[in-house]
Amino acid sequence: MASGTSQLIWGLLLLSIDCLISVFLSSWHGPFPSVASLSSQFPFSFFTSTIDLLLLTFIRALLYILPSAFITSGNGYRLPTVLHVEYSFSLLMYAASPTKLLFLHEKLGADEVAPIGDYLFLAWNAIAALIMDISWRTYFSHTPSTYVTLNENEEDENQSPRETFQLILRLLQYCKREWVWHVSGFTWLFIYSLTRIFVPYYTGQVVASVVETQDHTALKAAVYVMTVISFISAIAGGLRGGSFEYAYARINRAIRFDLFTGLVRQDIAFYDAHKTGEIASRLTADCQTMSDTVALNVNVFLRNIVMLFGSMLFMMSLSWRLSLITFILVPIIFVASKIFGTYYDLLSERTQNAIADSNDVAEEVLSTMRTVRSFACERVEGDRFYEKLTVTLAVTRTKAIAYVGFIWVSEVFQTFIIVAVLWYGGHLVLSGKMKKELLVSFLLYQMQLGDNLRQMGEVWTGLMQSVGASRKVFEYIDREPSIQHHGTCQQEVRGKIEFRNVHFSYPTRPHQPILRDLSFTVEPGETVALVGPSGSGKSSCIALLENFYQPNAGQVLIDGMPLEEYEHHYIHRKIALVGQEPILFARSVHENVSYGLDGIPMEDIINSSKMANAHDFILQTTNKYETNVGEKGSQMSGGQKQRIAIARALVRGPAILLLDEATSALDTESEHVVQEAIYKNLDGKSVILIAHRLSTVEKADKIIVIHKGRVEEMGNHDSLLKKGGIYANLVHRQMMADSKETPSSIQSSSTREVEVSRALSISPSNQNTTKSLLGTSFTQSNSSFQSK
Numbered sequence: 001m002a003s004g005t006s007q008l009i010w011g012l013l014l015l016s017i018d019c020l021i022s023v024f025l026s027s028w029h030g031p032f033p034s035v036a037s038l039s040s041q042f043p044f045s046f047f048t049s050t051i052d053l054l055l056l057t058f059i060r061a062l063l064y065i066l067p068s069a070f071i072t073s074g075n076g077y078r079l080p081t082v083l084h085v086e087y088s089f090s091l092l093m094y095a096a097s098p099t100k101l102l103f104l105h106e107k108l109g110a111d112e113v114a115p116i117g118d119y120l121f122l123a124w125n126a127i128a129a130l131i132m133d134i135s136w137r138t139y140f141s142h143t144p145s146t147y148v149t150l151n152e153n154e155e156d157e158n159q160s161p162r163e164t165f166q167l168i169l170r171l172l173q174y175c176k177r178e179w180v181w182h183v184s185g186f187t188w189l190f191i192y193s194l195t196r197i198f199v200p201y202y203t204g205q206v207v208a209s210v211v212e213t214q215d216h217t218a219l220k221a222a223v224y225v226m227t228v229i230s231f232i233s234a235i236a237g238g239l240r241g242g243s244f245e246y247a248y249a250r251i252n253r254a255i256r257f258d259l260f261t262g263l264v265r266q267d268i269a270f271y272d273a274h275k276t277g278e279i280a281s282r283l284t285a286d287c288q289t290m291s292d293t294v295a296l297n298v299n300v301f302l303r304n305i306v307m308l309f310g311s312m313l314f315m316m317s318l319s320w321r322l323s324l325i326t327f328i329l330v331p332i333i334f335v336a337s338k339i340f341g342t343y344y345d346l347l348s349e350r351t352q353n354a355i356a357d358s359n360d361v362a363e364e365v366l367s368t369m370r371t372v373r374s375f376a377c378e379r380v381e382g383d384r385f386y387e388k389l390t391v392t393l394a395v396t397r398t399k400a401i402a403y404v405g406f407i408w409v410s411e412v413f414q415t416f417i418i419v420a421v422l423w424y425g426g427h428l429v430l431s432g433k434m435k436k437e438l439l440v441s442f443l444l445y446q447m448q449l450g451d452n453l454r455q456m457g458e459v460w461t462g463l464m465q466s467v468g469a470s471r472k473v474f475e476y477i478d479r480e481p482s483i484q485h486h487g488t489c490q491q492e493v494r495g496k497i498e499f500r501n502v503h504f505s506y507p508t509r510p511h512q513p514i515l516r517d518l519s520f521t522v523e524p525g526e527t528v529a530l531v532g533p534s535g536s537g538k539s540s541c542i543a544l545l546e547n548f549y550q551p552n553a554g555q556v557l558i559d560g561m562p563l564e565e566y567e568h569h570y571i572h573r574k575i576a577l578v579g580q581e582p583i584l585f586a587r588s589v590h591e592n593v594s595y596g597l598d599g600i601p602m603e604d605i606i607n608s609s610k611m612a613n614a615h616d617f618i619l620q621t622t623n624k625y626e627t628n629v630g631e632k633g634s635q636m637s638g639g640q641k642q643r644i645a646i647a648r649a650l651v652r653g654p655a656i657l658l659l660d661e662a663t664s665a666l667d668t669e670s671e672h673v674v675q676e677a678i679y680k681n682l683d684g685k686s687v688i689l690i691a692h693r694l695s696t697v698e699k700a701d702k703i704i705v706i707h708k709g710r711v712e713e714m715g716n717h718d719s720l721l722k723k724g725g726i727y728a729n730l731v732h733r734q735m736m737a738d739s740k741e742t743p744s745s746i747q748s749s750s751t752r753e754v755e756v757s758r759a760l761s762i763s764p765s766n767q768n769t770t771k772s773l774l775g776t777s778f779t780q781s782n783s784s785f786q787s788k
């Protein structure tokens with residue numbers, strides 16, 4: 001990164017070279033360089049002197065020393081913003097050279113030329129402006145490291161800012177992929193543009209034949225040529241449009257596929273930090289904007305660039321003096337395009353963000369419509385969505401105002417160009433420096449050129465809109481997940497699970513530890529219950545076993561090997577999860593049970609459904625195994641969803657089964673059926689279950705009590721009761737609560753333990769009183785998935 005001193009030295013070096021060359025060329029206002037030639041330019045005249053170009057050298061000198069001045073004053077962070085100002089000055093300096101050339105030739109005769117030093121000075125003025133612009137872009141505008149500030153979003157801290165030009169090149173790469181259709185489109189586009197170039201010339205010939213010669217033969221010939229050109233143009237234009245339209249659709253598919261594949265490989269922490277609605281908006285609105293605008297604008301740009309260069313060649317052949325008028329004003333139009341384009345880029349990004357926010361609200365409300373309706377919050381949510389739409393409207397209004405300003409500036413300059421061409425063209429005709437019959441053709445070319453420039457300005461605006469939409473899309477595509485699935489091990493899994501000194505906190509809350517030096521072991525075929533209050537870290541253990549996250553310290557081992565060393569697809573067939581609220585996809589029962597398995601026999605699906613006690617109710621549905629379960633399983637009851645989820649886990653033949661409160665949200669009858677489905681299929685499998693119900697916990701081979709991220713107690717049900725610790729106190733409290741409902745004499749400690757033991761054989765009618773025993777006897781905390 002450049003320092004203020006090095007920038008000053010480099011600036012002074014370029015400044016010295018620029019000043020020496022400029023002074024030398026300004027003194028070459030004659031046959032050879034001399035002081036006399038320099039002094040002969042006084043008194044100053046725009047038509048005979050080049051001294052005024054030294055003023056531009058002085059402006060460049062200020063721009064060369066500006067970076068070091070900004071850094072010295074502590075404003076080095078503003079240098080990237082000043083780059084836009086420098087670019088505008090560079091374009092104006094380019095325009096100064098052809099302007100001065102016209103002034104110098106105004107007082108010369110048709111066959112006279114200016115001194116060679118004047119032409120070299122004009123050329124150096126343009127070259128020096130180019131050198132200054134390149135220097136600023138590659139060196140001067142770099143912010144010193146002392147001024148680099150961290151982004152508020154920690155996820156973006158290690159990412160370099162995306163330059164607009166780089167994003168445009170990245171967008172054009174998608175056009176390159178569809179080169180076949182673009183070659184077809186460009187071929188027809190070239191033919192179309194080439195035919196349109198000749199229209200102004202033959203239009204001028206028609207006018208000339210009518211006004212000057214009044215010759216019907218010349219008129220017919222010109223009209224005939226115009227007809228053939230228009231017919232060819234129409235055919236080429238249609239084929240061009242069809243080729244590009246199909247290319248747009250393929251580009252849209254490519255962008256959406258790249259984004260979707262980039263999203264699905266992200267780690268779970270990414271989805272903890274980003275809302276689903278926002279991501280969906282990037283996948284729909286942003287991708288559509290990118291594919292439409294970039295492909296369309298490439299089409300428009302290439303069409304206009306061919307017509308632009310063709311028109312300029314014709315114009316130069318008709319009158320180089322009049323053509324310089326255009327070259328003078330075009331850089332000025334580019335200045336306006338640069339200013340408005342940069343601002344439009346910013347507004348486009350804000351618009352896409354606002355749209356993403358509103359889509360996020362819509363997705364959240366529509367996916368939780370039952371809750372919204374149950375609390376009669378339709379109007380509340382409608383107002384919230386309207387507020388988001390209003391924010392989008394406000395940004396769009398600002399964007400519209402900016403666009404109005406851009407069109408005004410463009411139209412004013414276009415009008416000014418036409419007026420200048422009319423005045424100067426008339427002046428050349430009256431002074432005998434141009435034939436009058438060529439003025440009409442030149443004016444038509446000028447209007448066509450103006451239209452080409454206007455459309456190219458709109459292309460830049462459109463590309464800025466694509467750039468604004470593409471920033472987040474490319475950020476998501478390029479984002480490398482923190483958990484890389486590079487493991488290759490596919491050894492047979494026996495089912496031994498070991499947590500070894502595990503420390504863990506969620507990436508979204510790195511300063512809030514969840515697990516603290518947690519260690520325990522599950523032997524192959526053993527059933528282990530994790531109990532503890534919400535927020536103690538039970539579900540975090542399940543999340544680590546599923547490799548959703550990786551521990552901050554310590555290891556999670558399967559059969560003595562770190563979990564991350566197993567092949568991603570293989571280990572997730574050997575570890576199956578049944579959650580409290582299993583998610584089913586809006587597909588058939590068959591597709592949900594066989595999810596992620598290719599070519600699995602129907603017999604295996606039926607067998608796993610029978611083991612999950614799901615086969616009977618599936619056969620009672622309309623289409624049996626082809627019945628669609630609805631969005632997130634909405635067409636199924638809670639117990640039915642749980643049993644389908646169990647079948648989905650069992651069909652994989654897992655060695656390890658994870659049950660995260662798989663029955664806590666069910667009614668008594670459904671719980672009994674689901675528990676029966678679970679426990680009759682545990683033989684030979686290592687099981688970790690999280691449960692708040694004693695009827696589930698008592699059957700475990702080992703019970704691990706986790707409190708504040710640490711293992712407080714470990715043992716089977718009877719041993720923990722005899723130990724008289726946290727677990728026993730929980731049971732005792734529940735029994736005391738039950739004794740209030742059934743008065744009895746004061747019991748001794750030993751008698752109470754007998755009662756507790758009897759209570760563990762809980763009948764279905766008593767399950768409601770004990771179902772949250774282990775979940776509510778602790779102090780309650782955040783019950784979100786992340787805090788469990």
